[in-house]
Amino acid sequence: MKTLSVQASDYSLGQLCDILNAAYGGYVMPVAFEPAALMQRIQAEHIDLTQSSVFTTMQGEPAAVSIISRRGSTSRVSALGVLPQFRGAGLGATAIEWCLAQARARNDRHQVLEVIDGNSAAMATYLRAGFRTTRRLVGYTHEASGGGEQLQMCSNLEAMAVLVSAYAKTTTWQASPLCFSAARPPLKAYCNDSRTAVAIIDAGAPIVKLLAFAVLPSVARRGVGSCFMKSLLGAFPQRNWRVPEYFAADDGEAFLKKTGWVLSSIKQLEMVHTLR
Numbered sequence: 001m002k003t004l005s006v007q008a009s010d011y012s013l014g015q016l017c018d019i020l021n022a023a024y025g026g027y028v029m030p031v032a033f034e035p036a037a038l039m040q041r042i043q044a045e046h047i048d049l050t051q052s053s054v055f056t057t058m059q060g061e062p063a064a065v066s067i068i069s070r071r072g073s074t075s076r077v078s079a080l081g082v083l084p085q086f087r088g089a090g091l092g093a094t095a096i097e098w099c100l101a102q103a104r105a106r107n108d109r110h111q112v113l114e115v116i117d118g119n120s121a122a123m124a125t126y127l128r129a130g131f132r133t134t135r136r137l138v139g140y141t142h143e144a145s146g147g148g149e150q151l152q153m154c155s156n157l158e159a160m161a162v163l164v165s166a167y168a169k170t171t172t173w174q175a176s177p178l179c180f181s182a183a184r185p186p187l188k189a190y191c192n193d194s195r196t197a198v199a200i201i202d203a204g205a206p207i208v209k210l211l212a213f214a215v216l217p218s219v220a221r222r223g224v225g226s227c228f229m230k231s232l233l234g235a236f237p238q239r240n241w242r243v244p245e246y247f248a249a250d251d252g253e254a255f256l257k258k259t260g261w262v263l264s265s266i267k268q269l270e271m272v273h274t275l276r
Contacts, residue, residue, distance in 0.1 A: 001057075001063075001086070001089040001090065001091060001094075002057075002058055003055040003056060003057065003058075003063055003064070003091065003094065004055070004056050004057075004058065004060075005053045005054075005055055005098060006053065006054045006055075006056055007049065007050055007051075007052070007053065007054075008049040008050075008052035008053060008054055008065070008067065009049035009050045009052070010054075011054060013035040013038055013039060014035050016033075016038065016049075016054075016065075017033040017034055017035055017038055019054060019062045019065050019083075020033040020038075020065055020067075020079060020081065021033050022062070022083045022084070023064065023065050023079075023081025023082055023083050024079075024081050025083075025084055026084065027081075028116050028118070028119050029116060029266060040184075040187075041078070043182045044174075044179040044180070044182065044183070045069045045076070045078055045173065045174060045179060046069050046070055046071050046178070047067055047068065047069045047078055048068055048069065048070045049067075051068040051070065051075070051102060051106075052065075052066060052067045052068045053065070053066050053068075053095070053098060053099075055091060055094070055095060055098075062083060063082065063083055063086040063091055064080075064081065064082040064083065064086065064091040064092070064094070064095050065079065065080070065081055065095075066079065066080045066095045066096075066098065066099050067079035067080070068099060068102070069173065070106075070108075071173075071178065073107070073108050073109040073110070074108060074109060074110045074111070074112060075099075075103050075106070075108050075110075075111050075112075076111070076112045076113060076173050077096070077099050077111065077112075077113035078113075080092070080095055080096065080099070080113070082095070092121075092122070092125045093125050093128065093129065096125060096126065096129045097129060099111065100129060100130070100273060100275070103273075103275055104275055107276070108275055108276075109274070109275060109276055110272055110273065110274055110275060111131075111272070111273045111275060112173060112270065112271065112272045112273075113126065113131065113270075113271050114137060114172075114246065114268045114269065114270050114271070115268065115269050115271060116266065116267075116268055116269075117136065117266075117267040117268060117269050118267075123269070126271050129273070130273050131271040131272065131273045132271060132272060132273070133269050133270070133271050134270050134271065134272050135248050135249065135269075135270050136248075136249045136267055136268070136269060136270075137172060137245055137246050137247060137248060137249065137267065137268040137269065137270055138245060138247060138248075138249045138253075138263055138264065138267055138268075139242065139243045139244050139245030139246070139247065139263075139264035139266060140242070140243040140256050140261040140262060140263060140264055141240065141241065141242050141243075141261065141262050141264055142233065142240065142241040142242075142260055142261045142262070143240055143241075143260075144236075144237065144238045144239055144240050144241075145230075145233045145234055145237070145260075146234055146237060147234055147235070147236070147237020147238065149230075149231040149232075149233075149234035149235040150231075150235065151190045151231060151232065151235045152190060152191055152192070152193065153188060153189065153190055153191075154189050154190065154191040154195065154198060155189065156180055156181060156182075156183050156189055156200075157181075158189065158191065158195065158198070159180065159189035159190075159191065159198040159199075159200055159212070160177045160180055160181060162191075162195075162196070162197070162198040162214050162215070162216055163177035163180070163198065163200075163212055163214045164177050165214075165216060165217060166214035166215060166216060166217055166220075167214060168251070170248075171248070171251070172246050172247065172248060172270060173246075174244070174246040175212070175246055175247050175248075175251075177212070179211075180200055180211075180212060183200060185204075186202050186203060186204025186205075187200060187201070187202050187211065188200070188201060188202075188203070190232065190235075192224065192227070192228045192231070194219075194224075196215060196216045196218075196219045196224055197213075197214070197215045197216070197219075197224050197225055197227075197228035198212070198213070198214055199212060199213045199214075199228070199232050200212040200213075201232075203236060203239070206239070206240075207239070207240050207241065207242050208236050208239050208240070208241045208242070209241075209242050209243070209244060210232075210241055210242070210243050211244065213225075213229070213232075213252070215228070225255060225259075226255075226258070226259055229259045230259070233260075241261075242264075243256070243261065243264075245264055245266050245267065245268050246268065248270075
């Protein structure tokens with residue numbers, strides 16, 4: 001099927017959300033895009049709409065879409081989907097090859113993406129294109145706990161300083177402290193009294209999302225993290241919690257299980273293509 005590639009920056013955020021929602025219709029897990037949240041992702045994940053594409057028919061009808069993020073010499077396929085009426089025509093393969101061609105033209109060193117574990121069709125497409133699985137990504141859930149705790153807010157920069165000191169250099173794209181430099185409500189940063197433990201959360205939906213959590217290495221394994229986690233959970237009584245499925249399987253697993261978190265049933269696989 002012949003298509004044209006149009007820069008995603010030529011579309012409004014509302015138009016892009018409509019295309020993305022159509023492309024992710026019937027996806028293996030519910031996905032919804034809306035302009036404010038997409039703008040937040042653009043800033044946090046360093047999405048480059050000039051390098052992202054809407055693939056249209058020769059008559060201009062959107063058929064597929066790819067969203068590209070960029071940091072240094074690494075790019076990420078942050079979203080890729082084909083609209084239902086055009087599936088089965090090989091557009092997924094066409095889109096990912098286009099993403100790789102653009103990455104090579106930029107002289108990128110790596111291109112990375114994530115895929116839901118069990119999405120065999122997408123996995124096969126990415127493997128044929130040369131991507132290789134590097135690690136499994138997981139998330140967690142936590143049931144509501146007792147309330148009454150008071151939390152102290154801190155600035156994004158204060159939180160980032162602790163995250164950068166505590167997180168591994170190989171953290172995943174969406175878990176990286178770089179995602180939070182421009183964080184704004186509903187995202188909020190909290191810390192303990194000594195500012196040795198921090199968390200970034202999104203409490204704007206019924207289920208609270210824990211997006212980042214860290215303790216300064218100098219006070220690690222002294223109960224600081226457990227105490228702060230208890231306070232954090234207690235500050236939002238009768239609210240269930242979720243850690244999104246973008247953390248490497250061995251990142252903080254023992255600590256999270258110790259503090260009552262349960263592995264999510266959804267898993268992802270990180271895949272990387274080495275370009276040079």
